[in-house]
Amino acid sequence: MSDLKSKILEMAAEDLAAIEDELKANLTPYLDIVSEAAGHILFSGGKRIRPLLLVLCARLCSYSDNYDKTFSVVFEYMHAASLLHDDVVDGATLRRGKPVANAIFGNAPAVLVGDYLLSRSVSIASKANQVEVFKELGKITEDMSQGELHQLIRKGCIDLSEEEYMEVIRRKTATLIQGACRIGAMIAHAPDEKRAALSDFGLHLGLAFQMADDLLDYTSDTTVLGKEVGADLREGKVTLPLIHALKKASISDLRQMKAIIQNTDFSLQDFEDLKGLLETYGGITYTQALAADHVARAKEALTIFSPSETRDLLSLLAEYTLARKV
Amino acid sequence: MSDLKSKILEMAAEDLAAIEDELKANLTPYLDIVSEAAGHILFSGGKRIRPLLLVLCARLCSYSDNYDKTFSVVFEYMHAASLLHDDVVDGATLRRGKPVANAIFGNAPAVLVGDYLLSRSVSIASKANQVEVFKELGKITEDMSQGELHQLIRKGCIDLSEEEYMEVIRRKTATLIQGACRIGAMIAHAPDEKRAALSDFGLHLGLAFQMADDLLDYTSDTTVLGKEVGADLREGKVTLPLIHALKKASISDLRQMKAIIQNTDFSLQDFEDLKGLLETYGGITYTQALAADHVARAKEALTIFSPSETRDLLSLLAEYTLARKV
Numbered sequence: 004m005s006d007l008k009s010k011i012l013e014m015a016a017e018d019l020a021a022i023e024d025e026l027k028a029n030l031t032p033y034l035d036i037v038s039e040a041a042g043h044i045l046f047s048g049g050k051r052i053r054p055l056l057l058v059l060c061a062r063l064c065s066y067s068d069n070y071d072k073t074f075s076v077v078f079e080y081m082h083a084a085s086l087l088h089d090d091v092v093d094g095a096t097l098r099r100g101k102p103v104a105n106a107i108f109g110n111a112p113a114v115l116v117g118d119y120l121l122s123r124s125v126s127i128a129s130k131a132n133q134v135e136v137f138k139e140l141g142k143i144t145e146d147m148s149q150g151e152l153h154q155l156i157r158k159g160c161i162d163l164s165e166e167e168y169m170e171v172i173r174r175k176t177a178t179l180i181q182g183a184c185r186i187g188a189m190i191a192h193a194p195d196e197k198r199a200a201l202s203d204f205g206l207h208l209g210l211a212f213q214m215a216d217d218l219l220d221y222t223s224d225t226t227v228l229g230k231e232v233g234a235d236l237r238e239g240k241v242t243l244p245l246i247h248a249l250k251k252a253s254i255s256d257l258r259q260m261k262a263i264i265q266n267t268d269f270s271l272q273d274f275e276d277l278k279g280l281l282e283t284y285g286g287i288t289y290t291q292a293l294a295a296d297h298v299a300r301a302k303e304a305l306t307i308f309s310p311s312e313t314r315d316l317l318s319l320l321a322e323y324t325l326a327r328k329v
Numbered sequence: 330m331s332d333l334k335s336k337i338l339e340m341a342a343e344d345l346a347a348i349e350d351e352l353k354a355n356l357t358p359y360l361d362i363v364s365e366a367a368g369h370i371l372f373s374g375g376k377r378i379r380p381l382l383l384v385l386c387a388r389l390c391s392y393s394d395n396y397d398k399t400f401s402v403v404f405e406y407m408h409a410a411s412l413l414h415d416d417v418v419d420g421a422t423l424r425r426g427k428p429v430a431n432a433i434f435g436n437a438p439a440v441l442v443g444d445y446l447l448s449r450s451v452s453i454a455s456k457a458n459q460v461e462v463f464k465e466l467g468k469i470t471e472d473m474s475q476g477e478l479h480q481l482i483r484k485g486c487i488d489l490s491e492e493e494y495m496e497v498i499r500r501k502t503a504t505l506i507q508g509a510c511r512i513g514a515m516i517a518h519a520p521d522e523k524r525a526a527l528s529d530f531g532l533h534l535g536l537a538f539q540m541a542d543d544l545l546d547y548t549s550d551t552t553v554l555g556k557e558v559g560a561d562l563r564e565g566k567v568t569l570p571l572i573h574a575l576k577k578a579s580i581s582d583l584r585q586m587k588a589i590i591q592n593t594d595f596s597l598q599d600f601e602d603l604k605g606l607l608e609t610y611g612g613i614t615y616t617q618a619l620a621a622d623h624v625a626r627a628k629e630a631l632t633i634f635s636p637s638e639t640r641d642l643l644s645l646l647a648e649y650t651l652a653r654k655v
Binding site: 036037091111114118121123124126128129131133135141142143144148151153155156 | 358360363414417418419436437438440441442445447449450451452453454455456458459460461463464466467468469470471473474475477478479481482
């Protein structure tokens with residue numbers, strides 16, 4: 004484990020344990036299949052970054068009630084629901100080293116258990132007694148479903164621009180992380196300035212998080228990643244390392260890259276060749292640099308808060324988005 | 330058109346037109362595929378019974394604001410979302426005489442557009458500024474997803490009891506209708522007694538509505554129904570007419586019924602034979618009588634309100650659940 008990761012886990016140990024308890028306590032279905040399928044996705048090594056961010060952002064805004072850990076569950080349930088639906092949509096096979104829920108339980112239960120988790124989120128969130136929270140949650144889930152759809156209809160399209168890519172990852176990934184941070188400030192009844200700062204923090208962290216995730220498809224290996232390397236590409240997902248390299252490539256390299264991308268049954272050698280071209284044209288380093296810039300902007304957003312252990316931990320979490328291997 | 334239906338349409342004309350406008354105005358996606366897939370399910374001859382019930386129940390409780398029509402959209406969007414997901418789950422082919430959305434757009438967009446409609450519901454509902462509404466909406470959607478799952482895992486099980494059937498239809502169908510009525514009272518800030526009465530009204534109407542729907546699978550024909558007659562049975566849905574007949578049947582008739590139910594590829598003659606047995610053992614009349622009883626209980630619940638045109642219309646809507654052919 005990296006030093007950064009162990010430091011974060013040490014600093015967040017108590018919060019993470021409390022979040023884990025709440026994740027179990029708040030599921031409350033009456034059907035066993037819901038416990039099983041929801042449990043499969045919820046208790047399979049998730050990093051709990053979203054609920055942790057909510058708890059920390061609320062604390063940074065001097066939250067004084069005792070509902071934060073319970074409330075934080077909303078963001079992990081929403082995340083799990085989107086993973087259940089996305090795995091049905093994407094036809095992926097592995098997640099976190101295990102078969103996806105729809106491969107075990109079938110597509111139909113995966114869809115309905117996702118719906119159940121979304122519903123639980125609404126129920127749990129309603130205990131916070133703030134209507135404005137629902138305005139945010141509504142917007143977040145609108146963004147998530149449309150971002151995922153946007154990605155879906157543009158699968159395999161090599162004319163995807165960097166701008167369009169950024170819009171897709173903002174909606175499908177960053178919005179939920181941003182929402183966890185912003186709503187953390189909201190449940191602490193923080194003033195607008197702090198809400199905006201934590202909203203910015205979450206947005207940039209979320210964008211960096213997804214860029215790093217997209218890089219892992221090219222830079223990790225299957226054992227460490229827990230899903231097939233190259234799986235995104237095989238699903239036709241055109242991500243930033245590729246978009247950048249496509250823009251820079253010579254005509255003959257462009258032709259080779261197109262051929263590999265449009266062949267969903269590409270070989271391991273094809274994939275290695277493609278990775279070589281991404282290196283050649285700077286697609287990897289460009290994405291790394293842009294992600295690092297978003298991490299810097301996330302950390303910058305925290306500077307309106309006085310120094311504290313909570314602020315330090317939030318900074319480390321932002322840094323970790325780039326350091327992670329999984 | 331029956332006299333009852335034309336009377337209802339006449340009395341509700343203005344409300345239905347306003348609801349239709351709001352259904353269009355509040356969709357607001359940025360992706361065309363969302364407009365298309367959501368439009369396919371939303372504007373294909375739905376009866377708008379849920380939004381109409383909300384508007385009428387609010388009015389019966391002297392609602393004085395001007396947000397009721399917009400708010401009512403929540404219940405049609407939620408309903409459409411559940412239809413989109415259910416059609417993916419059930420593998421049905423026709424709905425209201427048209428191919429199901431997933432057959433046209435694919436399962437993945439159907440799932441995600443359903444998610445989008447649920448999200449829009451949360452956004453629209455948040456404008457009502459009542460947290461208690463979200464407690465209800467959370468419970469409603471939890472019930473709906475679990476009811477649908479319950480039905481799914483018990484498909485083809487001929488040991489389904491009447492009690493279990495009632496529990497499934499309460500969750501998957503009646504809860505949303507009940508919720509529209511109850512929340513209608515809530516947004517009118519009605520006292521508990523009126524909320525409870527309209528909640529009862531909606532529950533019984535909803536139960537009768539689903540029983541009538543289940544009867545149509547045996548008593549209608551494909552042209553009128555807009556979906557294949559016998560489709561429920563082919564999907565393995567064991568409904569009340571069947572449950573009752575199975576309980577009463579002789580050993581040899583029971584054997585024949587089981588054979589037809591468990592053969593998903595049954596012939597038209599098999600289906601006619603089964604219908605004959607449902608008649609013989611009173612499955613149809615039993616279900617009709619029970620549904621009529623629930624309609625009576627729904628109407629009874631309205632008696633705490635003074636007579637009015639709105640109350641009359643709600644009564645007629647309860648009666649219509651039994652009279653409808655589609």
